[in-house]
Amino acid sequence: MSRALPMLDALPVAAHPRLAALPTDERVAEFLTDDQVLPRFHVWTLGCQMNQSDSEEMAGALLAAGCTEAPVIDQADLIVINSCAIREAAEHKIIGRMGALGRMKAANPALRVVLTGCSVRADGLVDLHRRYPEVDLFLRPDQEPELTQRLGLASATAAASSADGLPAQDTLQRVGIGVAATADRLPGTRAAAVESGRVARASRSHAWLPIIYGCDKTCTYCIVPFSRGPERSRPFDDVIAEAHALAASGALDVTLLGQNVNSYGHDLPAEPRFGDVHAKRHLGRDLSLDGRPDMAALLHAIDAIRDGNDRPAIPRLRFVTSHPWDLSDRLIDAMASCDSVCEHLHLPVQAGDDTVLRRMGRQYTIEAYLDLVARLRAAVPDIALTTDVIVGFCGETEAQFQATLELLRTVRYDGVFAAAFSPRPGTPASRLPDDVPADVKRRRLNELLALQEGIGLERNQAWVGRRVEVLVDQVRRPRSHDHEAGEGSSTRVAGRSRVNKLVHLDGGPELVGRFVEVDIDHAGPYALSGRLAGVH
Ligand code: SAM
Ligand code: SF4
Ligand code: F3S
Numbered sequence: 171m172s173r174a175l176p177m178l179d180a181l182p183v184a185a186h187p188r189l190a191a192l193p194t195d196e197r198v199a200e201f202l203t204d205d206q207v208l209p210r211f212h213v214w215t216l217g218c219q220m221n222q223s224d225s226e227e228m229a230g231a232l233l234a235a236g237c238t239e240a241p242v243i244d245q246a247d248l249i250v251i252n253s254c255a256i257r258e259a260a261e262h263k264i265i266g267r268m269g270a271l272g273r274m275k276a277a278n279p280a281l282r283v284v285l286t287g288c289s290v291r292a293d294g295l296v297d298l299h300r301r302y303p304e305v306d307l308f309l310r311p312d313q314e315p316e317l318t319q320r321l322g323l324a325s326a327t328a329a330a331s332s333a334d335g336l337p338a339q340d341t342l343q344r345v346g347i348g349v350a351a352t353a354d355r356l357p358g359t360r361a362a363a364v365e366s367g368r369v370a371r372a373s374r375s376h377a378w379l380p381i382i383y384g385c386d387k388t389c390t391y392c393i394v395p396f397s398r399g400p401e402r403s404r405p406f407d408d409v410i411a412e413a414h415a416l417a418a419s420g421a422l423d424v425t426l427l428g429q430n431v432n433s434y435g436h437d438l439p440a441e442p443r444f445g446d447v448h449a450k451r452h453l454g455r456d457l458s459l460d461g462r463p464d465m466a467a468l469l470h471a472i473d474a475i476r477d478g479n480d481r482p483a484i485p486r487l488r489f490v491t492s493h494p495w496d497l498s499d500r501l502i503d504a505m506a507s508c509d510s511v512c513e514h515l516h517l518p519v520q521a522g523d524d525t526v527l528r529r530m531g532r533q534y535t536i537e538a539y540l541d542l543v544a545r546l547r548a549a550v551p552d553i554a555l556t557t558d559v560i561v562g563f564c565g566e567t568e569a570q571f572q573a574t575l576e577l578l579r580t581v582r583y584d585g586v587f588a589a590a591f592s593p594r595p596g597t598p599a600s601r602l603p604d605d606v607p608a609d610v611k612r613r614r615l616n617e618l619l620a621l622q623e624g625i626g627l628e629r630n631q632a633w634v635g636r637r638v639e640v641l642v643d644q645v646r647r648p649r650s651h652d653h654e655a656g657e658g659s660s661t662r663v664a665g666r667s668r669v670n671k672l673v674h675l676d677g678g679p680e681l682v683g684r685f686v687e688v689d690i691d692h693a694g695p696y697a698l699s700g701r702l703a704g705v706h
Contacts, residue, residue, distance in 0.1 A: 208235065208236045208237045208238070208323065209237055209246070209247040209248035209280070209282070210237065210238050210239065210240040210245060210246050210247055210248070211229070211232045211237050211238075211239060211240060211246055211247075211248040211249070211250060212239065212240045212241075212242065212243045212245070212246035212248070212249050212250070213225045213228060213229050213232075213250045213252060214243060214249065214250070214251045214252065215252045216251075216252065216253055216254040216260055216263060216264070216287070217252070217253070217254025217256065217260065217287060217288065218254065218256075219378055219425065219427055219490065220380065220398075220427055220428070220429065221252045221253075221254060221287055221288075222372070222378060223378035223379075223380050223427055224252060224286075224287070224311065224314055225250075225252045226369050226370050226371050226372060226378065227314065227315075227359075227360065227363055227368075227369050227370075228250055228252070228286075228314055228317050229370040230363060230367075230368040230369045230370035231315070231317055231318045231363070231368055232248075232250075232317070232318060232323070233368075233370055234318075234366070234368045235318045235323040236323075237323065239370075244274065246281070247278060247280045247281050247282070248281075248282050248284070248321070249271070249281070249282070249283045249284070250284045250286065250317070251264055251283065251284065251285045251286070251287070251305075252286055252287040253285060253286065253287035253288060253289035253290065254287060254288055254289070255287075255288040255289045255393045255397055255594065256288070256392075256393060256394070256592075256594075257589060257592035257594075258592045258593075258594075259592065261289055261301075264285070264289070264302065265301055265302065268302060268303060268304050271283055271304040272303070272304050275304060282306045282307070282321070283304050283305045283306055283307075284305070284306065284307045284308075284309060284317065284321070285298070285302055285305040285307070285308050285309075286308070286309040286310070286311065286313070286314055286317070287311060287397075288311060288393060288394065288397035288398065289302075289397075290308045290309060290310045290311070290397075291310065291396055291397055291596075292310060293596070295308060307320060307321070310397075311397060311398050312355070312356060312383075312398075312399060315355060315356065315359035315363075356383050356402065357383075357402065357403075357404040357405060357408060360380060360404065360408070360412075361404075361405075361408045361411070361412075364408075364411070364412045364415055365411075373643065373683075374419070374420055374421070374683055375420070375421060375422045375423060375641060375643065375682075375683040376421070376422070376423045376424075376425075376641075376643060377416050377421040377423070377424045377425070378424075378425055378427050379409065379412055379413065379416065379424050379425065379426050379427060380404065380426075380427045380428065381403065381404055381409050381426045381427065381428050381431060381434050381468065381489075382401055382402065382403045382404065382428035382429075382430065382431060382433065382434045383398060383399070383401070383402045383404075383428065384398045384399040384400045384401045384402055384429065385398060385400070385401060385429040385430055386400050386401045386430070386433065387429075387430060387493055387495070387531075388531040388533065389520075389530055389531050389532060390529065390530055390531040390597060390598035390599040390602075391530060391560065391563065391591060391593075391594065391597060391599040392594070392597060393594040393596070393597055394429055396596055396597070398429065401428075401429075401430060401433055401436070401437060402437060403434050403435050403436070403437050403438050403463075405438065406435070406438065406463040406467070406468065406471075409426075409468060409472075410468075410471050410472065410475075413471075413472045413475060413484065414475060416484060417475050417477075417483035417484050421484060422484065422485055422486060422641055422683070422685070423484075423485075423486040423488070423641050423666070424472075424484050424486070424487055424488070425488040425489065425490060426465075426468070426472075426487070426488070426489040426490075427489075427490065428491070429491060430491065430492070430493045430495075430496065431465060431489045431490065431491065431492060432465055432492045432493055432495070432496030432497055432498070432501060433493070433495070433496040434463070434464060434465045434468060435459060435462045435463040435464045435465070435467070435468075436459055436462060436464075438462050438463055439462070440460065440461030440462050441461065441462075441463075442461075444461050444462055444463050444464075444467060445461055447459055447460060447461060447462060447463065447464050447466075447467060447500070448460050449464055449466075449498045449499075449500050459498075464498070464500060464501070465489065465496075465498075465500075465501050465504070466498065466500035466501045466503065466504035469487065469489075469501075469504040469505070469508050469511055470504055470508060472484060472487055472510070473487065473508035473509060473510045473511065481509070482508075482509050482510035484510055485510055485685075486510060486512050486641065486668060487508070487510040487511050487512065488511075488512050488514065488670075490516050491516055491518060492515060492516060492517050492518075493518070494517060494518075494519075494532075494534050494538070494539055494542055495533065495534065497517070497542055497546075499545070502545055502546060502549045502550075503549065505546075505549065505550050505553075506549040506550050512668045512669065512670065513550050513551075513552050513553045513554065513668055513669050514553065514554045514555075514556070514584075514668070514669045514670040515546060515553060515554075515555055515556075516555075516556045516557065516558075517539075517542070517543075517546075517555060517556075517557055518557050518558035518559075519536075519539055519557045519558070519559065519577065519581075520532055520558060520559060520560050520563075521559065521560065521563065521566070521570070521573075521574055522536060522570075522573040522574035522575070522576060522577030522578070523536070523566075523569075523570040523573040523574065524536055525570065526563055526565075526566055526570050529563065529564065529565060529599075529602070530560070530563060530599075531598070536573075536577060540580065540581070543555065543581055552669065553669070554584040554585075554629075554669035554670060554671070555581065555583050555584060556583055556584055556585040556586065556587070556670075557581075557583050557585075557586055557587070558586075558587045558588070558589075559574060559578075559586055559587070559588040559589075559618065560588075560589060560590070560591050561574070561588060561589075561590055561591065561611060561614040561615050561618055562590045562591045562606035562610060562611030562614055562615075563591045563599070563606070564591070564599055564602035564603060564604055564605060564606070565602065565603070565605060565606075566591075566606055571614050574618065575617070575618060575621055578618070578621055578622055578625060579621070579625070582625050582628075582629060583622065583625065583626075583629075584626065584629050584630075584669070584670075584671075585622075585626060585696075586618070586619075586622045586626075588615055588618050588619060588622070589615070590608075590611035590612065590614075590615050591604070591606070591611065623695045624695070626695040626696060627693065627694065627695040630671065630693035630694065630695065630696075630697075630698055631693045633667075633671065633690045633693060633698055634690050634691060634692065634693050634698075635689075635690065635691075636689075636690055637687055637688065637689050637690070637703055638667045638668070638671070638673065638687070638688055638690060638698075638700075639667065639668060639685055639686070639687060639688075639706075640665040640666065640667055640673045640675070640685070640686050640687075640688050641665045641666055641683075641684075641685055642663045642664070642665035642677065642681040642682050642683065642684055642685075642686060643664070643665045643666065643682060643683070644663065644664050644665070644682065645661065645662070645663050645678070645679050645682060646661075646662040646663060646664050646674065647662075660676040661676070661677065661678050661679075662674055662675070662676060662677070663675060663676075663677040663678070663679070663681050663682065664697075665686070667698075671697070671698050672696065672697040672698070673688055673690070673697065673698045673699065673700060674697060674698070674699040674700075675688050675699060675700055675701065675702050676701070676702065677702055681702075681705065684705055684706065685705075685706035686702055686703075686704065686705050686706065687702075687703040687704040687705075687706075688700040688701065688702060688703060689701045689703045
């Protein structure tokens with residue numbers, strides 16, 4: 171038997187009060203009585219690691235409520251779309267699926283569609299109805315913990331929803347830059363989800379660990395501060411408790427997550443136990459971190475979680491993303507001195523010209539950025555550096571673009587994520603003329619990618635002949651010539667080295683989740699390959 175989920179509101183928050191706590195809501199009370207009708211759900215995740223992590227939490231809440239997961243979207247009667255709004259193309263991926271979703275709903279009247287993630291903003295709900303007509307319920311990122319409650323599935327998770335001790339009506343507050351209405355309950359709900367094992371992690375060996383939500387920076391092109399609100403750090407002890415839980419569950423490669431992990435702690439209260447933290451920003455707005463936990467304190471504390479042999483219980487620790495503003499000497503020292511912290515840093519630069527950087531609101535100069543790179547390379551030999559670049563930002567001249575290419579030649583990144591500027595409605599840059607023509611943006615992007623392909627290849631060739639430790643995380647399809655070889659053809663697996671290089675090797679599924687030693691014998695621009703030399 172299948173019965174429809176309750177049809178819920180999707181009205182602007184200001185015009186429609188938050189739903190009362192269950193079970194007093196009549197619209198869903200009858201739905202709760204029969205647990206045979208729980209929907210099969212599918213979470214479709216777009217965007218960055220933050221969204222992947224949030225999706226794990228939502229999937230965990232749905233599983234805890236008794237729902238089952240549909241392996242493919244067509245088999246679901248509850249579709250949760252976790253959206254990304256970073257560029258127009260990301261939003262069009264979802265808008266382009268509205269027709270198909272409409273047909274699925276016609277065939278399955280029980281089907282409900284939830285849209286959450288960065289496309290859902292407090293100030294845009296009327297427009298959302300027009301753009302996403304098949305969506306039944308919109309949830310801002312900060313409302314995601316309410317998912318099961320809003321769907322009438324909250325009985326199993328109601329305790330978690332109030333675990334931060336705040337009554338529901340008190341949690342909505344207007345903060346930050348005015349357009350982001352942020353119910354600041356994420357740290358509390360995350361802690362409760364971790365404590366009760368309600369995070370449906372996609373992997374046993376790799377894990378996301380969110381440490382700070384939102385973004386306080388001033389990048390004029392970026393939608394994230396509007397979608398995710400201002401920076402809110404999770405309490406230090408909650409993060410450490412989650413790290414302990416991950417270590418106990420066998421996680422081997424943990425990534426601390428946030429839009430700006432480096433500013434972790436600036437909004438937490440000072441405490442005597444962090445009396446040795448004396449940190450100040452080098453770049454951007456003045457910010458004193460004295461006496462507050464910072465990223466360095468966090469890395470040291472997680473590194474100090476040890477196994478029986480006094481080795482880090484989490485052997486690989488990473489963090490993403492770092493804004494150059496907050497990359498303190500303390501953090502560089504922690505990277506150099508903590509055994510578990512991997513020798514890789516993603517340090518977005520965005521452009522290679524100071525005028526463009528100023529217009530972008532990045533608040534550092536190329537000279538200051540290069541100084542950081544030099545300090546990192548001096549402290550952490552072999553460190554791999556990756557970055558983000560936007561080409562064709564408002565007013566970018568050919569000479570300014572060439573300065574970005576020059577920067578790539580100077581720094582010699584291991585990888586570059588580049589995209590053409592996409593104006594985002596409501597951001598400061600959307601009021602500047604988007605005056606670099608589309609074909610010029612495309613040409614600049616291709617030129618940059620071609621340059622980086624050569625640099626990436628050279629950086630990777632330096633690994634040929636070396637033995638590296640790889641944590642295998644995937645089975646690859648056999649290479650095409652292996653098909654012809656028929657029986658006995660080798661299966662391939664792949665994984666990441668400490669510096670985050672993708673490494674391919676011969677091997678079977680039994681290697682997934684294991685550390686192996688690999689002798690590198692081949693390098694391409696985006697990956698390495700080699701021979702298995704040992705299994706830990
Ligand atoms: N917080 C990170 C930082 O600034 O260091 C970046 C996070 S953002 C989710 C990922 C990347 O998207 C940015 O570094 C930027 O290169 C790109 N991006 C953001 N807004 C964009 C836009 N309007 N058009 C093109 N790319 C954009
Ligand atoms: Fe966006 Fe800038 Fe914040 Fe990164 S630091 S999320 S680019 S506003
Ligand atoms: Fe996209 Fe939001 Fe991440 S806009 S890149 S999903 S923070």
